[in-house]
Amino acid sequence: MVSTMGARAASAILALLLLSSWSLMAVMAYQGRSGMEGRGKRDEEEAPGSPEGRGLFILSRSKKVLKTDSGEVRLVMGYRYRGNPSPMHIGFITMEPNTLYIPQYIDASLILFVRTGEAKVGYIHKNKLVEKRLKSGHINAIPAGSSFYVVNSGKSERLHIICSIDTLESIEYGAFPQSFYIGGGVLPRSVLSGFDASTLSAALNVSSDQLEMIMKSQRGGPIIRLNSEAADQPDYLSSIKKLQERMTQEEEIDSDDDDEAKQEELDDLWTWRCLLNSLLGKGDCRVQRKRGLVHSPESYNLYDTKPSYQNDYGYSIAIDKHDYSALRHSNLGVYLVNLEAGAMLSPHVNPTATEYGIVLRGSGTIQVAFPNGTAAMNAEVSEGDVFWIPRYFPFCQIASNGAPLEFFGFTTSARKNRPQFLVGASSLLHSMRGPELAAAFGVSEEQLERLVKAQREAVILPTSPHRGMEENGKEKRKADQVLVMKRGLFA
Known part of the structure; x- marks a missing residue:
């Protein structure tokens, strides 16, 4: 009987070990597939260069x-x-x-x-x-x-x-x-x-x-x-x-x-x-x-450049190798964004480059999402802060209500950067609206249509709904208005 009990105990221990091993393998496999998204809050708090849990980026x-x-x-x-x-x-x-x-x-x-x-x-x-x-x-x-x-x-x-x-x-x-x-x-x-x-x-x-x-x-x-x-x-x-x-x-x-x-x-x-x-x-x-006498690339002044995109809520400037030939060698792009107080650079994705930015003046918030739809970072930033956004990661910048937010930075590609905006009048949601997208959200096409068309602004958006309603009341915009985005960051 003692022998039987010992055999049962050994079998139970073996089963527990196998179960633990399988669980560990499953966790490792998930982390391997999910990349940074599987790291979660622990890495956000312990990330090198991000003391006191300010944010992973x-x-x-x-x-x-x-x-x-x-x-x-x-x-x-x-x-x-x-x-x-x-x-x-x-x-x-x-x-x-x-x-x-x-x-x-x-x-x-x-x-x-x-x-x-x-x-x-x-x-x-x-x-x-x-x-x-x-x-x-x-x-x-x-x-x-x-x-x-x-x-x-x-x-x-x-x-x-x-x-x-x-x-x-x-x-x-x-x-x-x-x-x-x-x-x-x-x-x-x-x-x-x-x-x-x-x-x-x-x-x-x-x-x-x-x-x-x-x-x-x-x-x-x-x-x-x-x-x-x-x-x-x-x-x-x-x-x-x-x-x-x-x-x-x-x-x-x-x-x-x-x-x-x-x-x-x-x-x-x-x-x-x-x-x-x-x-x-x-x-x-x-x-x-x-x-x-040597013909070298001339210097380029960002402040003298016509904005690549501009509306009532801010403007953006983007420089690539076509604007400044010296960027061909470095394979980097340069950008400058100015958001009015309370304005938002719409959630978007950079499909071709990683972005590095420096806050020049003002304060605000940067939000970044993991691929699995969880929040990667929601951090307050102010003058002098440096941030980075990995390629493919959705993110947005929001100016505080007290003052404009201006930030400048570099992208890891000298090619014309065409970010994909997820929200707004010129967004992916707007372009892909139809039965397939409605089915993906589990709503009717009519519901999706109302959701997508509720925002009449593009790229740089107001964060106050009352402000947007007032602007819409002053001047009704045409439904088929074409937004001209000349070049660069928002081309």
Whole structure:
């Protein structure tokens, strides 16, 4: 009898183990099918970069990568999901008046957006120095590996730049970008310092004393002041000037000489001379030498652009590679949305790109839905917040009742983005209304028709029903009104 009871107990334990195993396999299988939707509230609260449960799609993990008396650079890390690196980080550059972010190149592509202030940006394009003077609203692309510098050319205003950091070409995909400083000294060290002194002296054709003078003068950090009030700055600029004078002693090339190697060597020498001239305020390189004229993509000002879509409740602007050719290389899009107080950017889906956004002013709410129809996030946002929306995930932005909400950002595709709006006069519900959609909702066609046609606005909607009724009472809109969406984000 004891033996029988033992056998029964063993059988029961075995059955429980099998049941537990099957249950675990079922849960794992469901999670594998459902992806992020199966993660639920736990991940929303524990998501990296989302402390205190602000929301799965709010990027809060930031790092101050440099700070000097003249400015600072802060990076916001993109979200890392299931071990996959983020394709993009967001950078914030702040510079005091009359300061320089010294020449460097980094292992990532950048798109600079001037939030406030004025900047002079110099960068190498086709082995020539190009200079752009940027004002508030301007965007400018800098390819990975292209040497560049930034000057706050304003006399009294701080310069604030927001930039995308595309990690596709980084040394370590998804990691923070690595700076390689061309200029420098003791702090930061120039990449030239990594070579043996005798090798560098021979390469530059200067004495060891001349080399030491220029390589050990700069101690102010990556962002330095350009005016004469900085105690250690004159020595640095003096050293640069002496090297610049040395480089101007180039040999004359016979006009009949077609030797391309010599011409390329001279062009490279001219490029460095031009870079130093620019830092010393010697004027535009393109004026100094006609051979140096390079046709580079012009900068693009978002604030001077006609909205892609606009109505009484706000407007949106979207820029793709057809509007700004420099976006072809980076394969990124740029957008700007302004919602009036209490207005909503209708629930929609981006079928071709992931979206990153930065709140420029105002406050509001961002709502995101999981594929299984549950709420993924309902988070309040305000100025300075950074968010991201994965491709295919439905979402909407709502401005608070107190003030407009303005946000700017990037999409991970330079192609024309055609979001699918789920609600509104130009939505999927409106286009697909019929017996099939009515059956899917379990209602009659008449009921579906009333539901879909109740909202007369498109894309940017009022959230107050009374406000919408008042507007409809003032001016009755034609039922067959055609909404013209010219291009870009809402094309």
